[in-house]
Amino acid sequence: MDQDLLERQRQPLLIVISGPSGVGKDTVVHRMRERRLPFRFVVTATSRPRRDDETDGVDYVFLTREEFEGMVARGELLEHAVVYGQFKGIPRQHVREALATGQDVVFRIDVQGAETVRRLCPEALLIFLTTRDDDELARRLRNRCTESSESLALRMVTARREYEKLSLFDYVVVNADGELDQAVNTIEAIIRAEHHRTRPRRVSL
Numbered sequence: 001m002d003q004d005l006l007e008r009q010r011q012p013l014l015i016v017i018s019g020p021s022g023v024g025k026d027t028v029v030h031r032m033r034e035r036r037l038p039f040r041f042v043v044t045a046t047s048r049p050r051r052d053d054e055t056d057g058v059d060y061v062f063l064t065r066e067e068f069e070g071m072v073a074r075g076e077l078l079e080h081a082v083v084y085g086q087f088k089g090i091p092r093q094h095v096r097e098a099l100a101t102g103q104d105v106v107f108r109i110d111v112q113g114a115e116t117v118r119r120l121c122p123e124a125l126l127i128f129l130t131t132r133d134d135d136e137l138a139r140r141l142r143n144r145c146t147e148s149s150e151s152l153a154l155r156m157v158t159a160r161r162e163y164e165k166l167s168l169f170d171y172v173v174v175n176a177d178g179e180l181d182q183a184v185n186t187i188e189a190i191i192r193a194e195h196h197r198t199r200p201r202r203v204s205l
Contacts, residue, residue: 008200013104014095014121015039015191018114019129020159021084022141024175024183025108026059028129031184032106040098042107045071048086061091078205079109079116084155088113096205104191111162118168123201125194127187128169132176134159140177 017025033041045061047068056062063071068087071077080089090107098105109117117124131137137159141152166172171190175183194201 005198005200008202009195009197010102011200012099012102012203013191013194013201014099014117014124014203014205015104015106016114016117016124016126017106017108017129017187018111018126018169020111020137020162021155022137022144022159023129023131024140024180025129027180028175028184028187029106029108031180032187035184037188038103039106040101040103042090042094042098042105044088044107044109045077045091046086046088048088063087078120079113081110081112081116083110083112084151090117092205099203099205111165115165115168121203121205123203125191125201126169126171127190128166128172129175129183130163130172132174136177 017029019025029041032039043057043059043061045063045068047063047065048060050056050060050062054060065087068080068089071089071091072080072087076092077089078092078095080087088110090109090113095105095107111128114126114128118126131140134156138152138156141155173183173186173190
């Protein structure tokens, strides 16, 4: 057996969980954490206010706008973007430290950010998360009770544009209502299969 191939198959993957607002990115990542899977999770930094059910450093790294802009100026973010009026980005050093552990690295970002990661790291594994249909997505956004009618309409229009970016991704996973564990099972299966490729991904930052 080719020992070099086996060694390359054991190299860590850089895994991006992405998709439109409301598809359940945070929920999927939370369930992956609950299962204590052998992954390292890199938390997104954001300038938006913390919600009551969120924990700093766990759900997001919450920064002031000035702090975020300072990180941008110093080149400390792997990618960053303005999403619905708020800054979001992935700290570059956190990704490097996570990869150095030898474990797969997972983070969740918006589609715009995933597009940047694809350009900077072509060998990253990009997974597009979606709902069953537009009605399901709209219902989830309404149920969050954080969206005005104008904001909801904007998010739906943005989601339709983001679906046009599917070709950037390696896989699409449906996270339907009541089927969270099935979606997470599918993501786990994708990651396991990726570690058995005859041409393993080579991640470099």
